[in-house]
Amino acid sequence: MKESSELVTPGDLRYTRDHEWARVEGDVIRIGVTDYAQDQLGDIVFVEVPKMGRKYAKGEECGALESVKAVAEVFMPVGGEIIAVNSALEGSPGLVNSAPYTDGWIAEVKPEDLSEMEGLMTPDAYLEMLRGLKE
Amino acid sequence: MKEFAGSSGLVLNEPLLFDRGKRGRCGMSLPRRDVDHFPVDEELEGRGPDFPDLAETEVVRHYTRLSTWNFGVDTGMYPLGSCTMKYNPKTNEKQAALAGFAGAHPLLPEELSQGALKMMFELERFLAEITGMDAVSLQPAAGAQGELAGMLVFHAYHGSKGRRRSKIIVPDTAHGTNPASAALCGFSPVKVGSNDRGVLSVEAVAAAMDEDTAGIMVTNPNTLGFFEENIRGIVDIVHAKGGLVYADGANMNAVLGMVSMGDIGIDVLHLNLHKTFSTPHGGGGPGAGPLCVRKHLEPFLPTPRIVEEGGSYRLASDFPLSIGKLHAFHGNVGIMIRAYSYILSLGPELKRVSQLAVLNANYLKEKLKTILHLAYDRPCMHECVFSDKLQAPLKISTLDMVKRLIDYGFHPPTIYFPLVVPGAIMIEPTETECKEELDLFVEAFREIVKEAGENPELLHNAPWRPKVRRLDETSAARNPRLTCAGVINGERKS
Numbered sequence: 001m002k003e004s005s006e007l008v009t010p011g012d013l014r015y016t017r018d019h020e021w022a023r024v025e026g027d028v029i030r031i032g033v034t035d036y037a038q039d040q041l042g043d044i045v046f047v048e049v050p051k052m053g054r055k056y057a058k059g060e061e062c063g064a065l066e067s068v069k070a071v072a073e074v075f076m077p078v079g080g081e082i083i084a085v086n087s088a089l090e091g092s093p094g095l096v097n098s099a100p101y102t103d104g105w106i107a108e109v110k111p112e113d114l115s116e117m118e119g120l121m122t123p124d125a126y127l128e129m130l131r132g133l134k135e
Numbered sequence: 136m137k138e139f140a141g142s143s144g145l146v147l148n149e150p151l152l153f154d155r156g157k158r159g160r161c162g163m164s165l166p167r168r169d170v171d172h173f174p175v176d177e178e179l180e181g182r183g184p185d186f187p188d189l190a191e192t193e194v195v196r197h198y199t200r201l202s203t204w205n206f207g208v209d210t211g212m213y214p215l216g217s218c219t220m221k222y223n224p225k226t227n228e229k230q231a232a233l234a235g236f237a238g239a240h241p242l243l244p245e246e247l248s249q250g251a252l253k254m255m256f257e258l259e260r261f262l263a264e265i266t267g268m269d270a271v272s273l274q275p276a277a278g279a280q281g282e283l284a285g286m287l288v289f290h291a292y293h294g295s296k297g298r299r300r301s302k303i304i305v306p307d308t309a310h311g312t313n314p315a316s317a318a319l320c321g322f323s324p325v326k327v328g329s330n331d332r333g334v335l336s337v338e339a340v341a342a343a344m345d346e347d348t349a350g351i352m353v354t355n356p357n358t359l360g361f362f363e364e365n366i367r368g369i370v371d372i373v374h375a376k377g378g379l380v381y382a383d384g385a386n387m388n389a390v391l392g393m394v395s396m397g398d399i400g401i402d403v404l405h406l407n408l409h410k411t412f413s414t415p416h417g418g419g420g421p422g423a424g425p426l427c428v429r430k431h432l433e434p435f436l437p438t439p440r441i442v443e444e445g446g447s448y449r450l451a452s453d454f455p456l457s458i459g460k461l462h463a464f465h466g467n468v469g470i471m472i473r474a475y476s477y478i479l480s481l482g483p484e485l486k487r488v489s490q491l492a493v494l495n496a497n498y499l500k501e502k503l504k505t506i507l508h509l510a511y512d513r514p515c516m517h518e519c520v521f522s523d524k525l526q527a528p529l530k531i532s533t534l535d536m537v538k539r540l541i542d543y544g545f546h547p548p549t550i551y552f553p554l555v556v557p558g559a560i561m562i563e564p565t566e567t568e569c570k571e572e573l574d575l576f577v578e579a580f581r582e583i584v585k586e587a588g589e590n591p592e593l594l595h596n597a598p599w600r601p602k603v604r605r606l607d608e609t610s611a612a613r614n615p616r617l618t619c620a621g622v623i624n625g626e627r628k629s
Contacts, residue, residue, distance in 0.1 A: 001523075001527050001530070001532060001558075003528070040557060043608075043609035043612075045609060045612035045613050046612070068608040068609055068612060069534075069550075069551040070551055070552075070554055093613065094609075094613070
C-alpha cells in the first residue's frame with residue numbers, strides 16, 4: 001500500500017470524496033478513479049463501465065470495480081450523459097491499476113451543468129483528505 | 136519458540152487420475168449377467184467419457200492423498216470471521232446415520248415418515264424457543280436463501296396490505312449477502328453507515344426510513360462483532376413507518392440464550408445451522424438457513440409446513456398467503472438431524488456456548504491488540520476486527536500476514552471484510568478452541584509481526600509449507616482457465 005507521499009494526484013484534475021477524478025476536455029468531462037482508489041482496491045479484475053447514452057445524476061452509482069479483495073462502486077463526479085466508455089477495460093482491467101489517470105479512464109460525460117466541477121476538490125484538498133484517512 | 140502444527144510434514148504428491156492406471160485394470164467386479172442382451176435405442180448410444188482404468192489401491196490412495204492437502208476444522212483452528220467454523224461433534228454424524236433417518240426417502244408416505252417429520256417439527260419448536268420467534272420454516276438451503284425467503288415474506292406482507300414498497304435499508308456492517316438478497320427480490324438496497332462506535336444509530340435509520348421503504352436488514356451482532364445496542368429504537372422507527380425488521384442471524388452464536396430476538400421486536404430472522412448449530416459447512420455442500428418469523432408473518436412462510444394433530448404429523452400446503460415452495464421435498468434434512476442432535480446434546484448449556492465464544496474472542500482481542508491495530512477498541516461479541524495499519528509502513532499487507540499464518544498451521548481469518556475497516560482481519564475463534572490453542576495462535580501472529588520487520592520477503596512469498604504456494608489470484612480472475620489440462624469434455628487430448 002502506498003504512503004501519502006507516494007500517491008499521484010495530477011494538478012489538472014478535480015476529485016471527489018469517493019475517490020473519482022474528473023477532467024474538463026473541451027465541452028466533455030473525462031472521469032476515472034484515483035491512484036489512491038486503485039491502490040486500496042489492489043489488482044482490479046473486472047470493470048463495469050457506465051451505460052452508453054444513459055444520463056446519471058451527480059453522485060449516482062454508475063459502475064463498479066471488482067478487485068481480488070472487494071467490489072467498489074463508481075459514482076458520477078458530475079451529472080450528465082455518458083458519451084464514451086473505455087472499452088479497453090473489458091479485456092485489460094489492469095489499466096486502472098497501471099495508469100489510473102490516462103489509459104485507465106472510465107468514461108466521458110456530456111455534463112448537464114459544468115459548474116458542478118467547482119464543487120469538486122482540488123489536488124491539495126484531496127491530498128489533505130487522504131492524509132486524514134491514513135492517520 | 137513453541138512448536139507449531141504447521142512446522143513439519145511430508146506432503147505426498149498425487150497426479151490426476153487421468154494420468155494413472157492401465158487399460159484393463161479394474162477395482163470392482165460386476166455380477167455375471169443373467170438376463171438376455173437387449174440393445175438400447177441407437178440415439179442414446181455414443182462414446183462415454185474416457186475414464187481411466189484403475190485398481191482399488193490407486194483410487195483409495197488418490198483420494199486419501201488429496202485429503203491431506205485439505206485443511207478443515209478437524210485439522211486445526213479455522214478462525215474465519217462471521218463464518219463460525221466451530222467443531223462439528225461426531226455424535227451428530229452418528230445420529231444422522233441411524234437407519235431410520237439414513238434410509239428415509241422423501242417420497243415415502245407420511246405414515247411411514249413420522250420419525251423424520253417429528254424431528255423436523257421439534258427442531259422448528261426448538262429454534263423458535265431459542266430465538267424468541269413464533270414460527271419456523273426449515274426449507275431454505277443456505278443463509279442466503281433464508282435471506283431471500285425473508286425478503287419474499289416482506290414483499291408478501293406489504294402486498295397483503297395492498298402496498299408496494301421499493302427500498303430496503305442495509306447498514307454497512309451487514310453481511311455482504313444482505314443487499315444482494317434484497318436486490319434479487321426487486322428491492323433497492325439503501326446503504327446506511329455505522330457510527331464511530333461501529334454500530335447503527337437511531338438517527339441514521341430515522342433519516343433513511345420512509346413510507347417507500349419495506350424495512351431494514353440488520354446483522355446482529357454485526358460484522359464488526361458488536362451488538363447493535365440501539366436496536367430497540369431502530370425497530371420502533373421502522374415499525375412506525377409500517378416497515379418490517381429483518382435480522383440476519385448468522386452471528387447468533389454470540390447470543391444464544393441471552394437475547395430474545397422476538398422480544399426486541401425482530402419480525403423475521405434466519406439462522407445458519409452450519410454456523411450456530413454445528414453442522415458441516417460442507418465446501419459449498421448442503422447447508423440450512425431456517426427462517427423464523429413472528430406470529431403476524433406466519434401465514435407467509437414457505438409451504439408445505441409440518442402440522443401436528445393428536446401426536447401424528449403431516450405436511451400441509453393449505454396456506455393461501457404463503458410465498459410457496461423453496462426447495463425440493465423438505466429442505467436438507469440430513470443437516471437438520473445434525474442440528475437437532477446438537478441442540479439435544481447441549482440443552483440449556485447452549486447459553487454457555489455463546490458465553491465461551493464471546494470470552495474466546497475477547498481473549499484474542501486483548502492479546503493481539505498489542506501487535507495488530509484494533510479497529511474499534513471496545514469489548515466485542517464473538518469476533519474482533521484488526522487491520523494491517525501498523526504493518527502498512529513496512530509494505531506488509533493483511534494478505535501477506537494471513538498467508539504466512541498457514542505456515543504455522545492455522546487457517547487464515549476472514550480478510551478485507553467488513554469493508555468499513557480497510558485491510559480488515561476479522562477473527563472468530565468460536566467456543567470450541569481451548570486456551571492453549573488460542574495462545575499458540577497469538578504466538579504465531581507475534582512471530583509473523585516480528586518477521587514483517589526482519590524479513591519481509593518471508594511474508595511476501597508466503598505460504599512456503601503447504602502443498603500449494605501463493606496463488607496468483609489476479610491472473611486466475613483475469614484469465615480463468617476452466618478446463619483441466621489435457622481433458623476436454625471428459626476426453627483426453629494429448
